[in-house]
Amino acid sequence: MRALFDTKSNPALAWVGLAVIGLALLALPFALAAVGTAWVRITNLAILFVFLALGLNIVVGFAGLLDLGYIAFYAVGAYVYALLASPHFGLHLPFWVILPIGAAVACLFGALLGAPTLKLRGDYLAIVTLGFGEIIRIFLNNLSQPVNITNGPQGVTLIDPFRIGSLNFRDTETFLGLAFSGPIKYYYFLLAVLLVIIVINLRLQDSRIGRAWEAIREDEVAARAMGINTRNMKLLAFAMGASFGGIAGGMFSAMQGFISPESFILLESIMVLAMVVLGGMGNVWGVIVGALLLSFAPEVLRYTVEPVQQALFGRMLVEPEVIRMLLFGFALVLMMLFRPAGLLPSATRKRELETPGAAANGR
Amino acid sequence: MSAPAALPQVDAGTLLAGRGINKRFGGVQALSEVNFAIRRGEIYGLIGPNGAGKTSLFNVLTGIYTPDSGTFVFAGAPLDGLKPNEVAHRGIARTFQNIRLFANLTALENVMIGRHVRTRAGVFGAMLRNPATVAEERAIEQRAFELLEYVGVGRRANDLARFLPYGDQRRLEIARALATDPKLLALDEPAAGMNATETGSLKGLLERIRSDGTTILLIEHDMKLVMSVCDRVLVLDYGKKIAEGTAGAVQEDPAVISAYLGGDVALNLKGAA
Amino acid sequence: MDIFIQQMINGVTLGSVYAIVALGYTMVYGIIQLINFAHGEVVMIGAMVAYSVIVALVGAGTPLPPLLIVLAGALVAIPVCMAVGFTLERVAYRPLRRAPRLAPLITAIGLSIILQHLAMIVWSRNPLPYPQIVKTVSYHVTGNPNGATITNVQIAILVVSVAMMAGLMALVYKTRLGIAMRATAQNQAVAGLMGIDINKVIALTFVIAGALGSVAGVMVGSYYGIAHYQMGFLLGLKAFSAAVLGGIGNLAGAMLGGLLLGIIEALGAGYVGDLTNLCHFADWSDALARRCAVDPNVVLFGSNYQDVFAFIVLILVLVFRPSGLLGERVSDRA
Numbered sequence: 018m019r020a021l022f023d024t025k026s027n028p029a030l031a032w033v034g035l036a037v038i039g040l041a042l043l044a045l046p047f048a049l050a051a052v053g054t055a056w057v058r059i060t061n062l063a064i065l066f067v068f069l070a071l072g073l074n075i076v077v078g079f080a081g082l083l084d085l086g087y088i089a090f091y092a093v094g095a096y097v098y099a100l101l102a103s104p105h106f107g108l109h110l111p112f113w114v115i116l117p118i119g120a121a122v123a124c125l126f127g128a129l130l131g132a133p134t135l136k137l138r139g140d141y142l143a144i145v146t147l148g149f150g151e152i153i154r155i156f157l158n159n160l161s162q163p164v165n166i167t168n169g170p171q172g173v174t175l176i177d178p179f180r181i182g183s184l185n186f187r188d189t190e191t192f193l194g195l196a197f198s199g200p201i202k203y204y205y206f207l208l209a210v211l212l213v214i215i216v217i218n219l220r221l222q223d224s225r226i227g228r229a230w231e232a233i234r235e236d237e238v239a240a241r242a243m244g245i246n247t248r249n250m251k252l253l254a255f256a257m258g259a260s261f262g263g264i265a266g267g268m269f270s271a272m273q274g275f276i277s278p279e280s281f282i283l284l285e286s287i288m289v290l291a292m293v294v295l296g297g298m299g300n301v302w303g304v305i306v307g308a309l310l311l312s313f314a315p316e317v318l319r320y321t322v323e324p325v326q327q328a329l330f331g332r333m334l335v336e337p338e339v340i341r342m343l344l345f346g347f348a349l350v351l352m353m354l355f356r357p358a359g360l361l362p363s364a365t366r367k368r369e370l371e372t373p374g375a376a377a378n379g380r
Numbered sequence: 381m382s383a384p385a386a387l388p389q390v391d392a393g394t395l396l397a398g399r400g401i402n403k404r405f406g407g408v409q410a411l412s413e414v415n416f417a418i419r420r421g422e423i424y425g426l427i428g429p430n431g432a433g434k435t436s437l438f439n440v441l442t443g444i445y446t447p448d449s450g451t452f453v454f455a456g457a458p459l460d461g462l463k464p465n466e467v468a469h470r471g472i473a474r475t476f477q478n479i480r481l482f483a484n485l486t487a488l489e490n491v492m493i494g495r496h497v498r499t500r501a502g503v504f505g506a507m508l509r510n511p512a513t514v515a516e517e518r519a520i521e522q523r524a525f526e527l528l529e530y531v532g533v534g535r536r537a538n539d540l541a542r543f544l545p546y547g548d549q550r551r552l553e554i555a556r557a558l559a560t561d562p563k564l565l566a567l568d569e570p571a572a573g574m575n576a577t578e579t580g581s582l583k584g585l586l587e588r589i590r591s592d593g594t595t596i597l598l599i600e601h602d603m604k605l606v607m608s609v610c611d612r613v614l615v616l617d618y619g620k621k622i623a624e625g626t627a628g629a630v631q632e633d634p635a636v637i638s639a640y641l642g643g644d645v646a647l648n649l650k651g652a653a
Numbered sequence: 654m655d656i657f658i659q660q661m662i663n664g665v666t667l668g669s670v671y672a673i674v675a676l677g678y679t680m681v682y683g684i685i686q687l688i689n690f691a692h693g694e695v696v697m698i699g700a701m702v703a704y705s706v707i708v709a710l711v712g713a714g715t716p717l718p719p720l721l722i723v724l725a726g727a728l729v730a731i732p733v734c735m736a737v738g739f740t741l742e743r744v745a746y747r748p749l750r751r752a753p754r755l756a757p758l759i760t761a762i763g764l765s766i767i768l769q770h771l772a773m774i775v776w777s778r779n780p781l782p783y784p785q786i787v788k789t790v791s792y793h794v795t796g797n798p799n800g801a802t803i804t805n806v807q808i809a810i811l812v813v814s815v816a817m818m819a820g821l822m823a824l825v826y827k828t829r830l831g832i833a834m835r836a837t838a839q840n841q842a843v844a845g846l847m848g849i850d851i852n853k854v855i856a857l858t859f860v861i862a863g864a865l866g867s868v869a870g871v872m873v874g875s876y877y878g879i880a881h882y883q884m885g886f887l888l889g890l891k892a893f894s895a896a897v898l899g900g901i902g903n904l905a906g907a908m909l910g911g912l913l914l915g916i917i918e919a920l921g922a923g924y925v926g927d928l929t930n931l932c933h934f935a936d937w938s939d940a941l942a943r944r945c946a947v948d949p950n951v952v953l954f955g956s957n958y959q960d961v962f963a964f965i966v967l968i969l970v971l972v973f974r975p976s977g978l979l980g981e982r983v984s985d986r987a
Contacts, residue, residue: 066436083755104582133972139754140688141971144893148964151890155961162952217507225508234480239480242442244468244497244560253503283886287762294759304631335774342770349763352757354748368484368540 032062042208046201056316057200061272063312064207065265070292070308071218071301072261078299078363079227080254081234083143086130086150087289090259092157092281093126094119094266098164099173112179113123116267123263124256126153131255135248150286158278161238172277176270179206186271203272210268214261218301219259229255231365295352296359303361310360315341394418395595396441396472396564399471400450403433403440403619410436411447412619418564418612423586423596425610425627427603429640432535434492434599435477438568442474443467455563468497473562475553477569477599483542487533487552490541491524494559531585534592554585558594565589566597571605583609607631615639655800660923661916662794666807666876668915669814673869674892675899675907676821677862682856683838683902685750690761691741693766693889695734695863699870699878701776702730711784716722719786723875730867737768738863742856745896749809765886772882780881809871817865818908824861825904834858838902887960891918894967900977909979914963929953 049056068089076084077371097119130149134142135223161169178199179186186206186273221227229250241247270276288311296307315337322337352359358366390397394417401414411433418424426434439449443464452459454470462470473494482490499520505513513603528534531551536544544552550570557565567586579602586609590596600606606613607627615623615630617639623630630636681689703726710722711925717725745764749757791802825831836844837854845851873888874880891914898911930952932945970977 083758133968136977137971140686140758141897142974143758144688144897145968145971147890148894148967152961152964155958159957169575180463220509221506224513225520226497226503226506228489228684231485231489235482235484236480238444238464239476239482240493241464242444242468242474242476243494243556244465244473245493246465256501274639290760291638294755298755320647330872339770339773342766346766346770347765350745350760350767353752353760353763354745357752357756365484375600 041354043205046204049295050198050201054198054200057198057204058272059316061200061203061207061312062269062311064204064211065269065272066289066292066312067211067305067308068214068261068265069289070296070304071214072265072339073289074218074258074293074299074301074304075221075230075261076254076258077293078304079222079234079353080230080251082131082134082251082254083139083146084255084258085143085283085286085290086153087146087258087262088281088283088286089130089150089153089286090123090127090262091266092153092278093123093259094263095270095276095280096157096167096266097122097263098267100178100269102271103173104175105168105173109177111272112267117240120260120263121268123266124260127255127259128256130251130259131252132235135251141221146338147283147286151283152167154278154281154283157281167278170276170278172279173270174275176276178271178273178274179203187274200272203268203350207268210264215301222301226235226253288345291349294359295348297361297363297366299360299363299365300359303359303363306360311345314344316362318344387601393452395455396597397453398437398450399453401437401440401452402448402450403415403436403445404448405436410619411440411616414450414616414619414621415623416614416624418595418597419445420595421590421593423590423598423609423613425606425613426597426599426616427601427606427613428622430617431618433619434616435568436619437616438474438566438599441467442472443564468560468562471561471563472566473557473560473564474566475550475557475568475570477572479549479553481541481549481553483540485541486538487528487544487548487555488521488524488537488542490552491555491559492520492528494527494556495520495523497560519573524559525553527558528552530558530588531555532581547574550574550582551585558589560596564595566595568599569601570598571600571602574602579605603631635652655795655797656923657792657920658801660919662801662807664916664919666810666915668895668912669811669875670869670872670911671888671892671895671915672908672911673814673817673865674888675806675896675911676818676904677866677869678889678893679896679899679901679904679907680703680834680858680862682896684834684855685746685841686754686773686792687757688761688893689741689746689859689862690758690861690889691764692866692887693887693892694772695737695741695885696870696873696888696906697772697882697885698737698768699727699730699734700874700884701772701781701870701882702867703727703871704781704874704880705776706730707784707786710746710777711786719788722786723871727868727871730871731864732819732820734863734867734870735860735861738866739856742859746859747855769882769885774880776880778882783878783880785878787875802903806876810876812893813868813872817868821861821865822904830854830857839953882973891960893917893965894970897977898966900979900981902981903977903979906977906979906981910977913978914966917966918959918962921962925954925958926950926952936958948977 027302033182036247046057046060049060069087073084073087076082098115101108101115101118102112130146134145137145158170159166161168167173184190186202187199189196191197229240229245232243232245233247233250237247292307292311293304294307295307295311297303318341319337322340323333326333326335395463396418398414401411402409403411414433414437426437436445439445441452441459443459443462443466446461447646454472457470459467459470479634480491485493497517501513525534525537528537531554533548533551533555536548541546541549541552554567554570571582574582578626583605586596586598598606598610610627612625613627613630614621615633615636622635622639623633625633675694677692677695678689681687681692703723706726706729710717710725715722720918741764745760746757749760787806788807792804794801794803825834825974832855833844833849834857836847838852841851873884892911894908895914896907897910898914899906899908930950931941932949935942935945
């Protein structure tokens with residue numbers, strides 16, 4: 018599959034393939050809109066989860082640090098945007114100012130939350146990061162007294178959409194005979210950002226920094242002996258991963274127009290971790306696949322489970338949401354038992370599972 | 381021959397001096413008032429029976445543990461309180477008794493990671509791939525290949541470290557340490573598990589490293605190798621220094637002989653490798 | 654002073670429950686270095702099963718004294734939870750014993766989710782009210798007629814907890830099985846070589862943990878009067894914090910950690926509002942003084958932050974004293 022897109026070995030085929038995919042992606046929202054406008058929104062949310070999964074992949078996949086509280090950075094980014102672009106404080110800064118601020122704040126939080134965890138073993142690291150994630154959610158839920166910062170459980174509403182000059186991302190505009198609804202505009206923006214993020218991830222992986230993370234993951238003592246500042250590298254992983262979450266959070270705020278602490282519960286952290294692990298920890302493409310699968314699955318379920326149950330039992334025995342969670346839980350268990358490297362294992366993971374004979378055969 | 385408690389002779393030619401190194405682990409005094417001096421450009425052996433404190437000295441030197449008292453002075457500057465990565469930055473690179481390669485990375489990648497401490501590209505360089513970063517990456521890969529050839533595992537560059545034969549793994553670890561451009565290369569039992577032929581070519585490699593300007597500190601149990609390749613030797617026993625001097629002088633030192641054999645048996649190990 | 658005593662009583666009661674659940678976590682971690690994420694759910698199942706039994710017996714008008722009805726609930730819950738624990742180990746943890754740490758952790762999370770949602774299906778997603786069949790009797794502790802009291806339910810919880818802790822200590826330190834468990838915890842390979850059936854010992858550990866958890870579940874359900882399919886998560890997390898606080902793998906540590914955490918939470922919830930009431934500093938700022946004239950409680954961190962205490966304790970312990978108060982007891986796994 019990889020060979021299909023290798024621009025060096027077969028340029029013609031590769032470029033044609035990429036062009037086809039590019040056109041499909043560009044046309045996608047209109048196809049989805051024809052099926053139902055909600056699907057564009059669902060796709061946008063899925064892309065946001067791809068951002069999150071890619072960000073967490075830096076922490077878990079590249080550097081090998083188990084983070085169970087990642088959604089906190091999404092929350093930070095979302096609230097930074099909400100507080101700077103809504104009637105809550107009366108501020109209405111433009112999105113291209115707020116998104117970098119959100120990323121920076123999330124980055125800072127990433128370093129802050131990572132700092133105490135640097136010496137912890139895997140399990141403990143997981144629990145502490147989980148704790149941090151919950152602490153942030155509880156604070157967001159309660160910072161309405163004595164000074165109202167986050168508006169507590171009611172959340173922040175009437176968040177500004179993106180605006181470029183007179184172009185408002187919430188409204189629908191017609192251009193060249195096509196209707197560009199709000200979600201469709203966001204889609205293109207997200208797609209562009211996604212491309213940038215993918216490139217950044219791939220470049221990071223294949224760089225001096227990426228190698229340092231790999232070294233830390235393989236053997237931290239040896240890495241340190243070779244001069245790698247493991248403390249700074251780990252903090253860097255946390256910070257970078259967090260910044261992706263922050264950007265995604267800002268976009269989430271703008272798209273939804275409303276946020277509350279309910280969107281940032283532990284389950285979401287687990288979801289993102291599952292996307293990374295099930296998709297293929299450390300493999301950028303695997304993580305993307307994992308994220309898309311786990312984002313679209315509940316929607317697909319919703320459309321199939323209800324009619325099936327009606328047909329079989331005449332009524333809804335179990336709600337789609339519950340079935341989705343059960344399937345999710347089973348997926349986690351079964352994947353770990355039978356395919357722990359994920360759907361698209363990373364190169365290193367594949368090597369971990371290789372046997373000497375296979376290596377000699379040049380596989 | 382130096383008496384055990386005398387301070388080593390330190391002058392401009394000294395690369396690394398240890399003065400009064402003490403380290404206790406729980407109830408065990410692993411190192412006790414250890415003094416030594418390694419001169420630039422020599423191969424300096426560190427020997428002693430098992431449990432003598434050799435690897436402890438390495439660990440204390442490279443910052444994994446802090447000595448209870450005493451200092452190391454390296455290239456004129458003290459090493460007090462430095463962390464392992466800072467020690468590597470200063471120019472001391474080590475290998476490990478039990479081989480600590482990055483098992484699931486290729487030999488080439490292992491050595492490339494060794495270049496980390498002497499290169500600079502950071503996050504922005506990685507993301508932007510500016511000309512300077514690209515050039516640096518190319519240089520890193522090039523140097524890694526060179527080092528693999530230098531130690532003799534060039535043809536294994538793309539094999540996973542954990543699939544390399546044992547002898548090649550040890551060489552790879554040396555290549556990785558050399559990638560950090562060390563002034564002092566500290567090797568912990570590089571010949572362990574090697575047969576006579578492999579040890580012979582290891583000896584050649586060590587001599588080549590010395591003649592190319594890197595000082596070597598070598599823990600070894602293989603006495604033939606030690607006596608034939610080391611210029612001077614430090615002998616530890618129960619954490620204390622019992623002798624320091626040329627290989628020849630040390631092997632006739634009665635204290636050394638009794639430490640190894642517990643009697644006054646004359647050892648005859650004229651060192652042909 | 655009475656407030657303090659009352660909070661202490663509440664704290665010790667809560668702490669005893671944490672201690673029992675913490676024992677489950679610490680036993681499993683001590684023996685296979687795995688955080689059994691699903692243990693909280695086992696506690697929840699204990700509470701739910703007992704709930705069903707109690708409701709059924711009460712509904713059928715059984716002429717048994719209320720205490721016996723609760724006991725019957727517990728007696729049914731215990732084997733159910735033991736079975737759940739056994740199944741978890743057999744199906745999900747044993748195959749992954751040699752896998753890198755991440756795999757059993759993810760599996761545990763998955764199991765936790767499965768158990769929660771199965772419980773939701775079987776018992777409903779709404780909180781279930783425990784029938785209050787045992788008449789709550791309060792006993793005054795101090796001379797003050799409006800002062801601190803301790804209820805019979807609280808006394809029962811304390812007694813049962815102490816009995817279980819004593820029983821477990823006796824099991825682990827005075828029986829052959831206990832020696833086998835301790836040996837397996839210290840060095841699995843060698844214990845196996847000495848003729849100990851590792852699989853059986855590990856399975857038994859999970860089973861015992863399940864039993865402990867089920868009793869804890871019944872206690873929580875009776876004490877708070879409700880059971881909910883999500884009650885296991887937070888309780889489990891706090892109990893795990895308690896286990897770490899005392900020293901993971903260390904039984905006495907789990908008990909001490911549980912008690913301490915309960916006390917910290919109770920005292921914290923009781924006093925943190927008071928301690929962070931900014932009106933104490935009303936003279937520092939006019940705006941503050943004006944606000945306090947209207948509302949005497951300008952509280953920075955109220956008792957709604959109660960759940961945060963456990964997390965903060967956990968983080969502080971792991972950062973400053975990772976081996977816990979009484980020292981951890983885990984084998985040397987690379």
